[in-house]
Amino acid sequence: MANDILSAATLADPRWAAVIGRDREADGLFVYAVRTTGIYCRPGCPSRPPKPENVAFYATPEAAAAAGFRPCQRCRPDTASLAVRQQAIISDLCRYIEQAEQPPTLAQLATRAGLSPHHLHRLFKASTGLTPHAYASAIRAGRLRQNLAQAANVTTAIFAAGYNSGSRGYAESDALLGMTPGAYRAGGRRQEIRFASGSCSLGYVLVARSERGLCAILLGDKPTALADDLEQRFPAAQLIADDGELAQQLAEVVRFVDAPKTGLDLPLDIRGTAFQQRVWQALRTIPPGQTASYSEIAERLGAPKAVRAVAGACAANALAVAIPCHRVVRSDGGLAGYRWGIERKRALLAREAEE
Numbered sequence: 585m586a587n588d589i590l591s592a593a594t595l596a597d598p599r600w601a602a603v604i605g606r607d608r609e610a611d612g613l614f615v616y617a618v619r620t621t622g623i624y625c626r627p628g629c630p631s632r633p634p635k636p637e638n639v640a641f642y643a644t645p646e647a648a649a650a651a652g653f654r655p656c657q658r659c660r661p662d663t664a665s666l667a668v669r670q671q672a673i674i675s676d677l678c679r680y681i682e683q684a685e686q687p688p689t690l691a692q693l694a695t696r697a698g699l700s701p702h703h704l705h706r707l708f709k710a711s712t713g714l715t716p717h718a719y720a721s722a723i724r725a726g727r728l729r730q731n732l733a734q735a736a737n738v739t740t741a742i743f744a745a746g747y748n749s750g751s752r753g754y755a756e757s758d759a760l761l762g763m764t765p766g767a768y769r770a771g772g773r774r775q776e777i778r779f780a781s782g783s784c785s786l787g788y789v790l791v792a793r794s795e796r797g798l799c800a801i802l803l804g805d806k807p808t809a810l811a812d813d814l815e816q817r818f819p820a821a822q823l824i825a826d827d828g829e830l831a832q833q834l835a836e837v838v839r840f841v842d843a844p845k846t847g848l849d850l851p852l853d854i855r856g857t858a859f860q861q862r863v864w865q866a867l868r869t870i871p872p873g874q875t876a877s878y879s880e881i882a883e884r885l886g887a888p889k890a891v892r893a894v895a896g897a898c899a900a901n902a903l904a905v906a907i908p909c910h911r912v913v914r915s916d917g918g919l920a921g922y923r924w925g926i927e928r929k930r931a932l933l934a935r936e937a938e939e
Contacts, residue, residue, distance in 0.1 A: 587637040588637075590636070590637040590638075590639075591635070591636045591637035594636035594637065594639045595636050597641060599614055599616070599627070599641050600636065600639070602627040602628075603616055603627050603633055603639070604633055606627070606628050606629065606630065606633075607627050607628055608626075608627075608628035609628075610626075610627035610628065611626045611627055611628045612626075613627070614627065614641055614642065614643055614644075615627075615641075615642050615644070615645055615648050615661050616639050616640065616641050616642070617639070617640045617641075617642060617648050617651065617653040618634040618638050618639060619638045619639075619640060620634070620638045621634075622652070622653055622654055623653060623654050623655070623656050624642065624645065624648035624649075624653040624654070624655060624656065624661060625656040625658075625659050625661055626656075626659040626660075626661045628659065629656055629658060629659035629661075630658060630659070631656065631658055631659070645661050645662045648661075649662070670707055670711070671711060673697050673699075673707075674707065674708055674711040674712065676696075676697075677693055677696065677697060677704075677708065677716070678712070678719065680693070680696060681693075681716065681719060681720050681723060682723055684720075687717070687720035687721075687723075687724065688716075688720070690704070690705060690716055690717070693708075693716055704716075706886075709886045709887065710886050710887060710888070710889075711887070711889070712887065712890075714858055714859055714862075718858045718859075719858075721858060722857055722858045722859075775794065775795075775818075775820075775821045775822065776794070776795070776821070776822045776824055777792050777793065777794050777799065777814075777818055777821045777822070777823050777824070778792065778793050778823075778824045778825075778826035778829065778830055779791065779792040779793070779800075779811070779814055779823060779824070779825060779826065779830070780825070780826050780830035780831065780833075780834045781807045781810055781811070781834070782834050782838060784803075784837075784838045784841050784842070785841060785842050785931075786803055786841060786924075786928050786931060786932075787803060787804060787805050787928070788803070788804055788805065788806065788807050788810060789801065789802065789803055789810075789834070789837055789838060789841065789904075790802040790804075790807065790810035790811065790813075790814060791830060791833055791834050791837050792814055792818075792823075793826075793830060793833065793853075794853045796851065796853035797850065797851030797852045797853040798833065798850055798851065798852050798853060798903065798906065799818075799852075799853040799855065799902065799903075800814055800817060800818075800902045800903065801837055801902070801903045801904045801905060801906055802814065802902070802904060802924075803904050803905075803924035803925075803928055804924065811823075817902060833850055836848065836850060837850075837905070837906075840905060840906075841905055841932075842935070843935075844872045844905070844932070844935060844936045845872045845873070845936065848905070848906055850906070852903060852906060852907075854903065854907070855902075856897070856900065859890075859893060859897065860897040860900055862885055863881060863885065863893075863894050863897035863898065864897065864901060864903075864907045866881050866884050866885060867881070867898070867901075867907055867908055867909055867911065867912065868907060868908065870908060870911045870912075872908075872911075872936040873936045873937050874911065875911045875912065875913045875917075875933065876911065876912055876913075877912070877913055877914060877915045878891045878894045878895050878898075878912055878913075878914070878915070878920070879891050879915055881894045881912060882894050894912075895920070895921075898912055899921070899923055901923070904923075904924055905932070909922070909923075910922060910928070910929045910932045910933060911933070911936075919933075
């Protein structure tokens, strides 16, 4: 009778599911002890699960030890969890990359971490959402932005940022900055951005185009507010109202808003950090009429813990409908925040579902 009561209590405890599933994500949240062996374990312990009537749960290893239980020699619950140790390794490597004059190679990083290059590459990407190479590139891009504002000339800024050749620095920074280093150094003043706005079924839409392609598609209630938004996004650029050349592209965007499944085949000038661009690329693979959660996008990127970063990238998107951040929803299917309004998000999703 007593065993039945103990078994029922364990089976009713939500922590039991983590034990049965050997859930490593639960490591560090609690430990479980086995009365018949006198041992306590992590939830993710690879040992065979005990009978539920023999289990007792404790919030910490210290509490289990105080109750007279010994730590398991397989999962070592009295030491830092594997996830904590791995995070410490990645944090150390991030600081190492940030402080290095030249980006360390994958082999150098693996040697420092005491891991194989393949395992380190996978672990680093899962933790940060970026490969070590992309992380190093983002660090150099940040240095370049800072140096361009301070150095005597562009070439000095490129080498000071850690590029070992001027040509490579120009090529990489051009892609990362969305303009040449010289234009960035001038505050974007040499850059011309043409824009046009018009009405659509969701209110008003503004499209803006650089020499590379559309750099903004903005939705709103008033054309003047959209123009103000564009000016805030490109404060140093020369903004030129264009009712001629952009008319056709504006019409195509309006048509796409009304009929999403017709597609939008226009060149885009996508500007953002390495991680943001990875998120936006993932969003563009979501077909019309379908949705994905923020956590699902993070999983696709190999960074399951980067849910907030994914949400931040969605909020930073300047190309409404072309980069379909409206197709990202909460895990329960509910509509989360949308830069251009929840009602527009709901209307876009309903329109796509009907087609």
